[in-house]
Amino acid sequence: MTGTPIHELTEAYRRSESTPTAATEAFLARIARLDGELGAYLTVTREQALRAAADADARYRAGKPLGPLDGAPLVYKDVLCTRGVTTTCGSRMLEGFVPPYDATVIARLTAAGAVMLGKGNMDEFAMGSSTEHSAFKPTRNPWDLTRVPGGSSGGPAAAVAAGLAAGGLGTDTGGSIRQPAAFCGVVGLKPTYGRVSRYGLVAFGSSLDHIGPFARDVTDAALLLRAIAGADPRDATCLTAPVPDYAAALAPGVQGLRLGLPDEYFIEGMDAEVERTVRTAVDVLRGLGATVERISLPATPHALATYYVIAPAEASSNLARYDGVKYGLRVAGAKDLVEMSSRTRAVGFGAEVKRRIMLGTYVLSSGYYEAYYGRAQKVRTLVRRDFDAAFGRVDLIVAPMTPNVAFKHGEKEDPLSMYLNDVFAVPADMTGLPAISVPCGFSAEGLPIGLQFIGKALDEASVLRAAYAYEQATPWRARRPSPA
Amino acid sequence: METVIGLEVHAQLLTRSKMFCGCPTTFGAPPNSQTCPVCQGMPGVLPVVNRRAVELGIRAALAFDCRVNAACRFARKHYYYPDMPKNYQITQYEEPLAEDGHLEIEVDGASRTIGIQRLHLEEDVGKLLHEGTLETAQASLVDYNRSGVPLMETVSRPDLRSAEEAAAYLKAFRAVLVFLGVSNGNMEEGSLRCDANVSLRPRGSRELGTKVEIKNMNSFRSVKQALEFEVRRQAEALAAGERIVQETRLWDADRGYTRAMRSKEYAHDYRYFPEPDLVPLTIDRAWIEEIRAGLPELPRQRRARFVTQYGLPPYDAEILTQSRALAEYFEAAVREFPQPKVVSNWVMSELLRELGADDEQAIRSSPVTPARLAGLLVLIEDGTISGKIAKEVFEKMRRGGEDARAIVGREGLTQVADEAALGRVIDQVLARSPRAIEDYKRGKTAAAKALVGQVMKATGGKANPGIVNRLLEEKLSKI
Amino acid sequence: MITREEVLHIARLARLELSDTELERMREQLNSILTYIDRLRALDVTGVEPTSHAVPLVNVMRDDEVVPPFPQDEMLRNAPDRVGEFFRVPRIIEG
Numbered sequence A: 001m002t003g004t005p006i007h008e009l010t011e012a013y014r015r016s017e018s019t020p021t022a023a024t025e026a027f028l029a030r031i032a033r034l035d036g037e038l039g040a041y042l043t044v045t046r047e048q049a050l051r052a053a054a055d056a057d058a059r060y061r062a063g064k065p066l067g068p069l070d071g072a073p074l075v076y077k078d079v080l081c082t083r084g085v086t087t088t089c090g091s092r093m094l095e096g097f098v099p100p101y102d103a104t105v106i107a108r109l110t111a112a113g114a115v116m117l118g119k120g121n122m123d124e125f126a127m128g129s130s131t132e133h134s135a136f137k138p139t140r141n142p143w144d145l146t147r148v149p150g151g152s153s154g155g156p157a158a159a160v161a162a163g164l165a166a167g168g169l170g171t172d173t174g175g176s177i178r179q180p181a182a183f184c185g186v187v188g189l190k191p192t193y194g195r196v197s198r199y200g201l202v203a204f205g206s207s208l209d210h211i212g213p214f215a216r217d218v219t220d221a222a223l224l225l226r227a228i229a230g231a232d233p234r235d236a237t238c239l240t241a242p243v244p245d246y247a248a249a250l251a252p253g254v255q256g257l258r259l260g261l262p263d264e265y266f267i268e269g270m271d272a273e274v275e276r277t278v279r280t281a282v283d284v285l286r287g288l289g290a291t292v293e294r295i296s297l298p299a300t301p302h303a304l305a306t307y308y309v310i311a312p313a314e315a316s317s318n319l320a321r322y323d324g325v326k327y328g329l330r331v332a333g334a335k336d337l338v339e340m341s342s343r344t345r346a347v348g349f350g351a352e353v354k355r356r357i358m359l360g361t362y363v364l365s366s367g368y369y370e371a372y373y374g375r376a377q378k379v380r381t382l383v384r385r386d387f388d389a390a391f392g393r394v395d396l397i398v399a400p401m402t403p404n405v406a407f408k409h410g411e412k413e414d415p416l417s418m419y420l421n422d423v424f425a426v427p428a429d430m431t432g433l434p435a436i437s438v439p440c441g442f443s444a445e446g447l448p449i450g451l452q453f454i455g456k457a458l459d460e461a462s463v464l465r466a467a468y469a470y471e472q473a474t475p476w477r478a479r480r481p482s483p484a
Numbered sequence B: 001m002e003t004v005i006g007l008e009v010h011a012q013l014l015t016r017s018k019m020f021c022g023c024p025t026t027f028g029a030p031p032n033s034q035t036c037p038v039c040q041g042m043p044g045v046l047p048v049v050n051r052r053a054v055e056l057g058i059r060a061a062l063a064f065d066c067r068v069n070a071a072c073r074f075a076r077k078h079y080y081y082p083d084m085p086k087n088y089q090i091t092q093y094e095e096p097l098a099e100d101g102h103l104e105i106e107v108d109g110a111s112r113t114i115g116i117q118r119l120h121l122e123e124d125v126g127k128l129l130h131e132g133t134l135e136t137a138q139a140s141l142v143d144y145n146r147s148g149v150p151l152m153e154t155v156s157r158p159d160l161r162s163a164e165e166a167a168a169y170l171k172a173f174r175a176v177l178v179f180l181g182v183s184n185g186n187m188e189e190g191s192l193r194c195d196a197n198v199s200l201r202p203r204g205s206r207e208l209g210t211k212v213e214i215k216n217m218n219s220f221r222s223v224k225q226a227l228e229f230e231v232r233r234q235a236e237a238l239a240a241g242e243r244i245v246q247e248t249r250l251w252d253a254d255r256g257y258t259r260a261m262r263s264k265e266y267a268h269d270y271r272y273f274p275e276p277d278l279v280p281l282t283i284d285r286a287w288i289e290e291i292r293a294g295l296p297e298l299p300r301q302r303r304a305r306f307v308t309q310y311g312l313p314p315y316d317a318e319i320l321t322q323s324r325a326l327a328e329y330f331e332a333a334v335r336e337f338p339q340p341k342v343v344s345n346w347v348m349s350e351l352l353r354e355l356g357a358d359d360e361q362a363i364r365s366s367p368v369t370p371a372r373l374a375g376l377l378v379l380i381e382d383g384t385i386s387g388k389i390a391k392e393v394f395e396k397m398r399r400g401g402e403d404a405r406a407i408v409g410r411e412g413l414t415q416v417a418d419e420a421a422l423g424r425v426i427d428q429v430l431a432r433s434p435r436a437i438e439d440y441k442r443g444k445t446a447a448a449k450a451l452v453g454q455v456m457k458a459t460g461g462k463a464n465p466g467i468v469n470r471l472l473e474e475k476l477s478k479i
Numbered sequence C: 001m002i003t004r005e006e007v008l009h010i011a012r013l014a015r016l017e018l019s020d021t022e023l024e025r026m027r028e029q030l031n032s033i034l035t036y037i038d039r040l041r042a043l044d045v046t047g048v049e050p051t052s053h054a055v056p057l058v059n060v061m062r063d064d065e066v067v068p069p070f071p072q073d074e075m076l077r078n079a080p081d082r083v084g085e086f087f088r089v090p091r092i093i094e095g
Ligand SMILES: [Mg+2]
Pocket: B091, B122, B153
């Protein structure tokens, strides 16, 4: 039961072959057994989950389930505010912080009948690509416990991959859904910026932050997206376009679809196995009737540098509020306010967060704004123009998700080499374009590899459709890790 | 030396809810009872702009003849202070709502135009209570009720040349905002706050001297006193060959001086950047015109119109335009009794005897409505009552809320114009006043006045004085 | 190259207390990242409009309607230190 996708699970509820409580108990049991080693959860909301499952049981018994997610046991990245449930962002700074409100996405999934199993581990404040920067514990990759699950949404990705949740939500500011999805061999979708409300997502880089689903398969990703997408009066950057029934539009396949393969996404130093696997996947798509052409996105080599100006700048601002005054940590014994705040922040934030706050403060500071932030916002325009031009010729872009497979814990000590891991992920965040990572094979060592599709703004339907066609034509989703 | 002052005024906009969330803006609620995750800057929250605040800002901008920018946006301004929950303020920086306006002020009968450099919208911060003073407090308490209340910041050009002018500017500014319903302008409640930049320079010089920022002036009196003090302080320092230090000084109203803020706080670097959580505002012609159409006539324009349209002396026009309610009262009365100067006299002398020209509430609820005042004036006009009686009737109207005609009828106050009846009264008066008659005959005209007075007294003031004069003269000449 | 003094200045602006070893390490790492970022200087961006939002929205506003505020106690519950109805902070002036 813990290995099946949501749509099969809820189908089984409907046919009375299982119940939300039975499924929830199975997941909770598996969490109890495996998560000590995996470290995917920061909080397990056992009682709350069982209560929600019992409510769902009653609805199924009455023949009135709320929809295709009713009774689905999910994991939410701990950066999403949950009313009455500790939300830490993987940071000492927010240890014990209990939000008095639910993020819009949480409220929507709850209204759709979803069962929250708990809060997923993450790199502190979503800064990182390995979930080693969680202040509480690292998460391990279920395919190889010596390796990282990717990040920053490593907890939810690992939980879904290991059968510790049927699906979940992560966030993606610089690849933080798609990169761990690729490393853990699950589906990870980053929707168009504004498609999903950010209200209740603890901000990292506000103009880059996205919320999206982790799923066993593309169908589940489509169902989850539909449930969380759509206008929200609490988020001024949220789009009001109607939300299509993504799952209903998966079937048509890729026949006649024009795919662009960008030269800049095959770079020197890239893992040869990854490149070979991705190129094979592209051949599969060709075999399914898609036309593939080489395209160029010339600003790509500058995207990562641009990202490392914009994201830290916005982060330095967003994280200014953690000062020990209103919530979270406060160090004792400081003689005045400045000392209290400076020490609280010194103790409460980890090294990576401090680094980014410093970098962000620097690029915004007097005399440097134009040279860094101003310039980065202009390069961001160049990156967007590349995609605009490409989408004049192709329907979708297909590319590798990461330049390598999951690396070992502690392998990337140097911050810059860690950052380079997200080189193929960052452009979609900077442009706000929808992108998905879908499993496309394994390395010789048995580590998953991800294939990325990037679509036009608000064209999640095509992204999902191509990923679905590929998924249905290949055997990868049947393979599951067997941790412990 | 010449004094150069520029004022930064923060006015709370008259909205029901806060700038970026739905919390109420009610004054005086229990601490931290008017907040939500948004205005407490909790993790995960997002701001959404209050449309009414933008409209009120545009309203004020139009009143000050500012250019309303076609596009404006919000920015984050960063500094650490515990009353500001996000440790950045959402404000406007490079692209403010409006720029380049002006405000006319009058000092000693002369009027001057003061430039307004910019007008922008922002959110207020919370309130700090110190256990003692800021300097001596071992701890401070924070109340976030005010956090997120919508503010309009208006920066004047350094066109003010004295403390008196600065006070006049603030008064005129406040009057416009109150008149337009943009702000309640209440300085005690902090709805209107003012900071000043003060510097001195040699007369004729175009360069600005080192400026000092003065804060904490929370009444008109404080503004005047603080700036007078600061100008004197700087003049004395310069005269003694000292240099002025660029700094922020606080006005200490109790002690009557400004003092430098004691702070080792590191130099500010606000690190402004466009607020990524808010999208730009575009303000098109149609929106501006819609707001302009709803704009009431400004006091200054109305004052000028009262002089030209009604032929009133400037003094009358000035008083009658002190508040919207009073101006409306006057015009309503004139519509019913089209003798503007007569109405003006009655409004200024009688109506305002007991209520202030800017007491909108009292003027609107006065039992002597414009229609009733007009009714009273008609009775004088047609000779039913004398002006003297009319003043008594006005008093009765003020207390009882009745029509003049009803009061006059009930109390028999109608002026006696019956010549036969008056003749009889005059005969009685003359019969008991032989000395007065003799005085009159010897040419003492004052004696006639005394006789008129006696007749008036005998009729309880109701006699028509014109008729009494004529009849008395006739009878005296026959004696 | 970012200097030690600049790192100190930035740390003050960011309200971060850094130990001497942290400071030096931070200087090195910032320099390495900034060197990487400096590749942006080679790009010609004259006449290019900045992108601050990935969405082409304007004029998103709400009506001036009051929403009941959150209960006072709920809003004070996370306070590290409170006195009655207030958040409490240590003395504001340094010294
Ligand atoms: Mg301001």
